[in-house]
Amino acid sequence: xxxxxxxxxxxxxxxxxxxxxxxxxxxxxxxxxxxxxxxxxxxxxxxxxxxxxxxxxxxxxxxxxxxxxxxxxxxxxxxxxxxxxxxxxxxxxxxxxxxxxxxxxxxxxxxxxxxxxxxxxxxxxxxxxxxxxxxxxxxxxxxxxxxxxxxxxxxxxxxxxxxxxxxxxxxxxxxxxxxxxxxxxxxxxxxxxxxxxxxxxxxxxxxxxxxxxxxxxxxxxxxxxxxxxxxxxxxxxxxxxxxxxxxxxxxxxxxxxxxxxxxxxxxxxxxxxxxxxxxxxxxxxxxxxxxxxxxxxxxxxxxxxxxxxxxxxxxxxxxxxxxxxxxxxxxxxxxxxxxxxxxxxxxxxxxxxxxxxx
Amino acid sequence: xxxxxxxxxxxxxxxxxxxxxxxxxxxxxxxxxxxxxxxxxxxxxxxxxxxxxxxxxxxxxxxxxxxxxxxxxxxxxxxxxxxxxxxxxxx
Numbered sequence: 001x002x003x004x005x006x007x008x009x010x011x012x013x014x015x016x017x018x019x020x021x022x023x024x025x026x027x028x029x030x031x032x033x034x035x036x037x038x039x040x041x042x043x044x045x046x047x048x049x050x051x052x053x054x055x056x057x058x059x060x061x062x063x064x065x066x067x068x069x070x071x072x073x074x075x076x077x078x079x080x081x082x083x084x085x086x087x088x089x090x091x092x093x094x095x096x097x098x099x100x101x102x103x104x105x106x107x108x109x110x111x112x113x114x115x116x117x118x119x120x121x122x123x124x125x126x127x128x129x130x131x132x133x134x135x136x137x138x139x140x141x142x143x144x145x146x147x148x149x150x151x152x153x154x155x156x157x158x159x160x161x162x163x164x165x166x167x168x169x170x171x172x173x174x175x176x177x178x179x180x181x182x183x184x185x186x187x188x189x190x191x192x193x194x195x196x197x198x199x200x201x202x203x204x205x206x207x208x209x210x211x212x213x214x215x216x217x218x219x220x221x222x223x224x225x226x227x228x229x230x231x232x233x234x235x236x237x238x239x240x241x242x243x244x245x246x247x248x249x250x251x252x253x254x255x256x257x258x259x260x261x262x263x264x265x266x267x268x269x270x271x272x273x274x275x276x277x278x279x280x281x282x283x284x285x286x287x288x289x290x291x292x293x294x295x296x297x298x299x300x301x302x303x304x305x306x307x308x309x310x311x312x313x314x315x316x317x318x319x320x321x322x323x324x325x326x327x328x329x330x331x332x333x334x335x336x337x338x339x340x341x342x343x344x345x346x347x348x349x350x351x352x353x354x355x356x357x358x
Numbered sequence: 359x360x361x362x363x364x365x366x367x368x369x370x371x372x373x374x375x376x377x378x379x380x381x382x383x384x385x386x387x388x389x390x391x392x393x394x395x396x397x398x399x400x401x402x403x404x405x406x407x408x409x410x411x412x413x414x415x416x417x418x419x420x421x422x423x424x425x426x427x428x429x430x431x432x433x434x435x436x437x438x439x440x441x442x443x444x445x446x447x448x449x
Contacts, residue, residue, distance in 0.1 A: 058414060058447055059414040059445070059447065060415065078399055080407055089408075091410075
């Protein structure tokens with residue numbers, strides 16, 4: 001079995017491969033050198049694994065490229081794979097998320113905040129119009145990183161149900177295949193607004209779905225870590241035993257309910273790990289309790305940030321967990337976070353990681 | 359017949375060509391419209407889907423920056439040289 005770790009960085013996509021059950025990794029040179037890879041996906045549903053990369057050139061704009069030969073070659077359509085229709089009055093600035101869903105369906109979350117849907121395996125996409133036309137859209141804001149739909153979570157059993165998250169704007173969901181969308185932010189605080197408990201406008205950094213219960217989700221907010229057990233109707237804080245409630249990623253175990261990982265930072269104004277220690281925090285009870293895991297991680301003072309998509313889990317048993325930093329370091333755990341090894345150092349800023357068997 | 363000079367970084371999108379001959383008698387927009395038909399992957403790296411020049415791409419018509427002349431309505435004389443250059447940007 002070959003395990004693949006796709007590492008999207010500020011200057012290219014790196015593919016690391018393990019042939020020994022994730023004990024060691026061999027990393028290749030950059031694909032798309034000089035281009036930012038904010039989104040990458042490994043789609044294992046077809047006859048061959050398909051890699052999808054959101055490729056962002058600061059000069060020549062965004063695109064999505066796909067590879068059916070593990071990166072040996074990449075293909076793009078002639079026409080832009082994602083483009084707003086003329087009457088939308090917007091242009092795609094960046095692809096933040098690529099999420100394979102049902103048969104042949106792939107979703108892409110973009111900046112400015114919009115959702116696109118592909119029915120040809122991720123080669124070409126169309127705007128999900130009802131979310132773009134949502135009456136709340138003029139009030140969605142932009143954080144420092146831009147205004148984007150950065151999280152797309154299709155329901156594993158019901159193709160009509162999709163949950164998205166955006167910064168800022170918060171969580172929205174559809175139960176009718178994208179024909180209508182409703183905010184789902186009750187209980188998530190927006191401390192930066194005069195009304196701190198608004199219907200929408202939260203700065204949700206990342207949402208993960210529980211591995212066992214598809215109605216349970218976890219959210220890392222711009223301050224605040226939350227759980228919903230009713231599909232997003234209401235959210236409750238699960239930050240109680242974390243050392244800080246700020247951070248970007250949150251990752252759930254692919255199968256075991258209640259197991260999740262995050263990488264807390266001190267605060268909005270002090271974006272560095274608590275006590276300057278490189279630690280992943282893990283919960284095995286849906287966030288009621290959190291424990292630091294740092295075996296094998298750097299012990300010296302650590303100032304780095306893990307961005308919202310720069311942490312992931314694989315589907316192996318036991319699950320592997322991976323994260324990368326803005327200083328270009330990538331770490332892997334093959335025992336669900338108990339211990340860690342270095343996969344790469346001195347890469348460009350790590351923007352996203354995804355792992356899977358190929 | 360006008361000629362488009364393609365920067366090295368974009369030549370893969372033009373079948374490897376460094377020079378592209380395009381039709382006479384129009385504006386820069388008309389040239390780019392023709393490029394969209396003939397070399398769509400090249401054109402979409404020069405203009406976004408709204409038809410605007412990408413911010414960090416510069417286009418010169420006979421040495422004049424189109425942004426300082428007529429923009430996309432800059433006339434393109436017969437025999438003109440249209441140079442596409444990435445601007446000084448990046449991190």
